[in-house]
Each structure stands twice: as C-alpha cells, then as structure tokens.
Amino acid sequence: MRETFRSLSAAEFFYRNREIAGFSNPSRALYQTVRELVENALDACDSHEILPSLYIGIKLVNPQKSFYKVTVSDNGIGIPPHYVPYAFGKVLFGSKYKLRQTRGMFGLGAKMAILYGQLTTGKPVEVETTPLGSRYRYYFKIMVDIKRNEPIILERKMRRLKKKSHGTAISVVVEGDWSRAKNKIYEYIKRTAIAIPYASITFVPPDSSEATVYKRVTNKMPPPPKEVKPHPHGIDIEMLKMLISVTEASTLKEFLAESFQGVGPITAEKFLRDIGFDPNMSPHSLTAKGIKALTSELKKYNGFKPPRADALSPLGEDLIIAGLKRVLNPEFVTAVTRKPSAYLGHPFIVEVGIAYGGKIPSTEEPQLYRFANKIPLLYDEKADVSWKIVSNAIDWKAYGAEFPAPLVIFVHICSTKVPYKGVGKESIADVPEIEKEIKNAIREAARKLRTYIFRKRKEEELKKKTIVYVKYIPEIASSLAVLSKPSNTEINGGGLTVKELEKMLLNLVREKLQKLGASINVESLRRSIKIR
Structure with missing residues (x-):
C-alpha cells in the first residue's frame, strides 16, 4: 500500500496542534483567549502612543455546552476594513513581522483563539473596527477556511458614526471552563494593571454583573519601539538568503552596510577583507557555501557595534513603581531599569521592581511577578530563569527579608526576540546574558530594600x-x-x-x-x- 502525501496549510497545522499555543484544554483555552485578545488590544494602543482604555467581558452563552463569548474592545488605531478578513481569518498574517518589540509573536495568538472557537463551537469571530480618522464603524463575521488558510466572510456591514472614535472590538465564542480558569484570568488582569498603569481596564466576568475596574493612574507612557534592521550576530542562513534576494546593492560591502545595523561602509570593508571576501563582489554571486561561511563569520565577528536599544520599549522605573503602588499598596517599593544588553544579536533590557509590606500578604517564598514585553507570565513559573534566581541565587536574609514575608518581586524582560521555552510563551529560557542581568537587577533593587528594612x-x-x-x-x-x-x-x-x-x-x-x-x-x- 502506497503512502499518500499532501501539504498542510498554516491554519490546518495549528488547528491540528493547538495545544502548542496554549489551547490544550477548556480552562487553559479560555485564559489564553483573553490573554491573546488583550495583547492585541494593548499593542494597537501602545504602538501609536494612545492611552489604552480596555473593556474585557466574558459571557456564558450556552450553559449546557460551556460556551463563553469573550469580548475585548480597545481605543487603539483600528484596522483598515480591507485588511480585517486577513488579519482575523488567515494564519501568519499580521503587522508583527518586524524587528521591534511587540507583545505577540507571528500574529498567531489571536488566530489560534479564533481557530479554537471555530473548532469547539462552530461560531465565527465578530469584529468591529473604526480606523483612526474614519467616520465609519465596520462590522465583520469571519471564519477560517482551514484547508486553504483563507478567510470566509459571512457578513460585512458599515455604519456612519455620529461622534469621532477609533478602536477595535473582537468577540470570540469558545468552549471554556470558567470555574477552573477564573483565578488565572483575574490574576492576569491584575498583573496587566501593574505593568500598564497608564491603562484604564474594565473587566466583567460571567458570574457577576459587578465589574473589576483599574483606573488609569498616570498619563505617562513608555516610548514606542522603533523598527530596526537585523544585527549581524542574530543572523542565520535563511535570513541572509532572504536579505540577498531582495537587495538592490551592487556590492557585498554595500549590502552589509544597507541591510544590517551596526555596520558602516568602513566596518563592512574591513570585515570582508579580514575574512577573505571581496568587498566589491555582487551579493547575488554568493554560492550556498559562501552564504554559509559569511553567516558564520557575521555571527562571531566582534568589530560590529552592539545592537541598538531603540527597538525596545522598557516601562521605566517610574511606571513600575506606579503600577506596583496602584494594585498592591505596599509600604515600600523600588524599581531598577538596567542598561541595554544583547544575546545572539538581539537587544534586551531587564527591569526589576520590589514591593514590600503594606497590604501584601506574607508568604513562605517571594511572590514572583514575571513579565515579557509587558505581558504577564502566569504558567510554568518554576521553569523560568527568574524563578531559578529568586529562589536559589539570592540570599534574601542578607537583604533583611525573613520569611514568611510580604515580598513581591517584579521581573520584566523586553526584547525584539524573547527566548521563550515554548510556543505557549509562559517561561523564559536560561540564557546566560539574561540570567546575569536579572541577577544584577534584583541585587541592585534588594540593596534598597535592605536599607529600608534595617x-x-x-x-x-x-x-x-x-x-x-x-x-x-x-x-x-x-x-x-x-x-x-x-x-x-x-x-x-x-x-x-x-x-x-x-x-x-x-x-x-x-x-x-x-x-x-x-x-x-x-x-x-x-x-x-x-x-x-
């Protein structure tokens, strides 16, 4: 009997392997749906320096089948109507394929929520959006053609607005388990409120008409990240091939100077001569062997400038302190933002906050609040590099904290490429450069705590x-x-x-x-x- 082979579309692949993106069971899927939609909403505001006003609602629409309608609305930039079907009905289509800090990766998370909802309930995603400057509100009902990875538009309409507004509202019906997901969702929203003190957040749960509201406590926002060119140390063979295929540079020297950050014409010529490449040869004449050799040399050459940090958007010490005060009401709070560093050509910044006393309950271990690109990480805590440092590498007694103690440690890593351990994006890998920065940041903040306690x-x-x-x-x-x-x-x-x-x-x-x-x-x- 002959084997039958066929290709899978991106949508079909993720449809079949949804657990790798965090949709492994109804409880986790409900939490993940909220998280992915909130991430999209916040990025739509942050990237255009709009103070976010978010509404998050979960409604039980079918008690017998445990179907929940999750709605997240924002006051962000909105989406041009001709992009809406592809933004929500085509996997691996989005605005996040750039080298700058964003909350999401690959434009995948919200699509997975939509695919999961379609799989478990058969319901389409509903999208309402008003692009910035438009006087119309556009409404869509969309499903995904899983075989072709193409959107199916079930309904489309528009109406003229009486008042100016902008933003997007997304509603997805999914099979969920609120009783099991409840604590995680509340904790996720609470920690989001800590990380984003400049946002106004309203959450209406399915089992109460009373909303949880976090009012904005500051109008200060971190600067938005800028798009940057790749750094030579972060290159791989396929990326180099892609860059060569689209370049209009006539020489290899010009190609390096135009395609990479930290490389000027003089540096490019010196580098190429040092490794035995002709600076004036055409980049299109490179063989597969030449591309492989050039990639290897680019990754290890030390003469390039370090990666630029303007692709990053750290919170800053003031916002971390404001966020911790807003939610935890501690008697002492401090924060540290480290200088930019890099791993494998990817810039990153580590930020740490420490909150102590006040209304924080005493626990037998430090309470660790982990964040990556402003996203709270709630699962897989013990697998995270931050937990390894907080629990094993820091002698808290030396800093005056004797357990049980009312102590919260806030760790934020922002990077153009966060080294997650899995596609679920819940824990950070043990990268030596990042581990060192976290350790130094915690110790710096802990010294201030020690001064206060003593x-x-x-x-x-x-x-x-x-x-x-x-x-x-x-x-x-x-x-x-x-x-x-x-x-x-x-x-x-x-x-x-x-x-x-x-x-x-x-x-x-x-x-x-x-x-x-x-x-x-x-x-x-x-x-x-x-x-x-």
Whole structure:
C-alpha cells in the first residue's frame, strides 16, 4: 500500500496542534483567549502612543455546552476594513513581522483563539473596527477556511458614526471552563494593571454583573519601539538568503552596510577583507557555501557595534513603581531599569521592581511577578530563569527579608526576540546574558530594600526606647520641679513648674530623634501611653 502525501496549510497545522499555543484544554483555552485578545488590544494602543482604555467581558452563552463569548474592545488605531478578513481569518498574517518589540509573536495568538472557537463551537469571530480618522464603524463575521488558510466572510456591514472614535472590538465564542480558569484570568488582569498603569481596564466576568475596574493612574507612557534592521550576530542562513534576494546593492560591502545595523561602509570593508571576501563582489554571486561561511563569520565577528536599544520599549522605573503602588499598596517599593544588553544579536533590557509590606500578604517564598514585553507570565513559573534566581541565587536574609514575608518581586524582560521555552510563551529560557542581568537587577533593587528594612528595624528599637523615656517624663518632671524650688522659704516664687519641665524634657527627646533622623511622633506616643 502506497503512502499518500499532501501539504498542510498554516491554519490546518495549528488547528491540528493547538495545544502548542496554549489551547490544550477548556480552562487553559479560555485564559489564553483573553490573554491573546488583550495583547492585541494593548499593542494597537501602545504602538501609536494612545492611552489604552480596555473593556474585557466574558459571557456564558450556552450553559449546557460551556460556551463563553469573550469580548475585548480597545481605543487603539483600528484596522483598515480591507485588511480585517486577513488579519482575523488567515494564519501568519499580521503587522508583527518586524524587528521591534511587540507583545505577540507571528500574529498567531489571536488566530489560534479564533481557530479554537471555530473548532469547539462552530461560531465565527465578530469584529468591529473604526480606523483612526474614519467616520465609519465596520462590522465583520469571519471564519477560517482551514484547508486553504483563507478567510470566509459571512457578513460585512458599515455604519456612519455620529461622534469621532477609533478602536477595535473582537468577540470570540469558545468552549471554556470558567470555574477552573477564573483565578488565572483575574490574576492576569491584575498583573496587566501593574505593568500598564497608564491603562484604564474594565473587566466583567460571567458570574457577576459587578465589574473589576483599574483606573488609569498616570498619563505617562513608555516610548514606542522603533523598527530596526537585523544585527549581524542574530543572523542565520535563511535570513541572509532572504536579505540577498531582495537587495538592490551592487556590492557585498554595500549590502552589509544597507541591510544590517551596526555596520558602516568602513566596518563592512574591513570585515570582508579580514575574512577573505571581496568587498566589491555582487551579493547575488554568493554560492550556498559562501552564504554559509559569511553567516558564520557575521555571527562571531566582534568589530560590529552592539545592537541598538531603540527597538525596545522598557516601562521605566517610574511606571513600575506606579503600577506596583496602584494594585498592591505596599509600604515600600523600588524599581531598577538596567542598561541595554544583547544575546545572539538581539537587544534586551531587564527591569526589576520590589514591593514590600503594606497590604501584601506574607508568604513562605517571594511572590514572583514575571513579565515579557509587558505581558504577564502566569504558567510554568518554576521553569523560568527568574524563578531559578529568586529562589536559589539570592540570599534574601542578607537583604533583611525573613520569611514568611510580604515580598513581591517584579521581573520584566523586553526584547525584539524573547527566548521563550515554548510556543505557549509562559517561561523564559536560561540564557546566560539574561540570567546575569536579572541577577544584577534584583541585587541592585534588594540593596534598597535592605536599607529600608534595617532603617525600619532601627527606628522600631528607637521607638521602644522613646516610649520608656516619654512614659517616665511626668515623674522626672515632678522630681525636678521639687529640686528646682529655692531652699530659702522667705523667697516667694522661683523654680520651674512640672508642665514647663515636661515641655523641656520632651523638646530634648525631639531634638535627639531629629539628630538621629528618626520620624517618630512624640505627641502620638504620649497620647497612646495615656490611653493605656
């Protein structure tokens, strides 16, 4: 019997292997659907410096079959109507195929949610969008032709708007398990609110009419990432072939200078002569062997400038602090944004925040909040490089944290290529350069925590001593009042009253505390002692 062979479209491949993108069961799929749609919505706002206003709604539409309608709407740039069918009905079609920081990868996640919904419920995706500057709202019902990887437009209409607006609303019906996904979805939205303090987020769950609302606490936004050329250290054979196929450069020297960042004409010529290539040869004349050799040399040559960081959009220390304060209400918070680094030609920046005390509950281990390109990572925590560092590489006792402790560690990695361990994008691989930066960032932030905790402990000890002094001031003042009276009974008056002496003694205590830099309120201590 002969084997039958046929090719699979991208849509059919992901349809058959949906678990690799996080749609392995109804619980995980409901969470993943929310996550993918929220990522798209935030990117539509961030990339055009629009302060995000998001609505996230989950509605049970078929209790017998556990079908949930997930709706996410944003006030982003919107989508031109002629692109909508392909943006939501064709796998591996999108606006994320550029070398700059984005939340999503491959334009794949939202399509997987749509495919999963189509597979489990047979329902189409509904899209409403108003592009920036348009006076029309466009509505589509779309399904995916899985065999051909092409959109099927079931319905299309438009209406004129009375008021100017812009943005997109997407609704997908999926089979889900709210009872199991509930905690993860609430946690995802909470951590998104921490990472994006400049966003307004409203979430309406299926089991309550009461919305969870995170109001915007700042109008400051991180600068949007810029599109950049690839760096030579991040090149591979196929990418080099592709760049050669589209170049109009007549010489290899021109090709390198025009196609890569960190390579000027002088550097390109020196590099090519050093490795024995003719700088004036045509790039199109390179053989397969020559392309392989050039790729190898590009990856290991140290004379190129490091990758540019303007393709990245770090949050910055102020926004991290604002986000942690917004949601956690800690008594202490600090943040560190490291300088740009690179691994394999890909730029990255590590940011760390530490929140301590206040309304944070005490736990036996540090609470780790992981983020990649502003996305909260909730699954596979123990497999992540950050967990390895937080749990094993840092001696928290040396920084004053004794467990159980109310301690949250925020770790954010932004990069043009985040080294995820899997397609589910939930844990970061142990890349030595990234591991080193995370470790250094945590230690830098932890030193500030240690200063705060030790100062607080010292102040608490001082407070105990001050309470003793203040407690006995009335008795000391009474004794001093007796001693300060003149011994000659013929002299009328003289001496200090008890109240005057009390005041003098309290002033001495205040002066001493001020010299020590302690923020202890002597009056409130006196009142608390009297109440007792």
